[in-house]
Amino acid sequence: xxxxxxxxxxxxxxxxxxxxxxxxxxxxxxxxxxxxxxxxxxxxxxxxxxxxxxxxxxxxxxxxxxxxxxxxxxxxxxxxxxxxxxxxxxxxxxxxxxxxxxxxxxxxxxxxxxxxxxxxxxxxxxxxxxxxxxxxxxxxxxxxxxxxxxxxxxxxxxxxxxxxxxxxx
Numbered sequence: 001x002x003x004x005x006x007x008x009x010x011x012x013x014x015x016x017x018x019x020x021x022x023x024x025x026x027x028x029x030x031x032x033x034x035x036x037x038x039x040x041x042x043x044x045x046x047x048x049x050x051x052x053x054x055x056x057x058x059x060x061x062x063x064x065x066x067x068x069x070x071x072x073x074x075x076x077x078x079x080x081x082x083x084x085x086x087x088x089x090x091x092x093x094x095x096x097x098x099x100x101x102x103x104x105x106x107x108x109x110x111x112x113x114x115x116x117x118x119x120x121x122x123x124x125x126x127x128x129x130x131x132x133x134x135x136x137x138x139x140x141x142x143x144x145x146x147x148x149x150x151x152x153x154x155x156x157x158x159x160x161x162x163x164x165x166x167x168x169x
Contacts (some may be wrong), residue, residue: 029115
């Protein structure tokens, strides 16, 4: 779901689907979401010459659960990209041909920034309905996704799911 604060921006908001429909790249873009999709799309846009700033209300970067890996990833990405993590009190408005974001930074300072577009790459649910997985015989979780074995990355109890992947290293 689109962050409520961004709803007034209307067609100036892109998603991970609509960003591929752009005929002309914006000069600047605010990316909401620092998970795999947000980082990948934002980094690609940055490499294409777009000024990119990542925003996330969470002070953590990405989906890392290990604190050491998260800290090292944050240090790496902070050196490469503009990150605004832990933002609060976000408001957004149309400004000329672009958008103006007002927010409180993690340090508590009131900040403003302007961009041509906003890319929302967070909070999307998997699109599983059309797969009709309820007919697959697989055990599904509360979100309708198949439960899977972390050792084999396979679903269900088929004979191949009992084999273990060889360990590397």
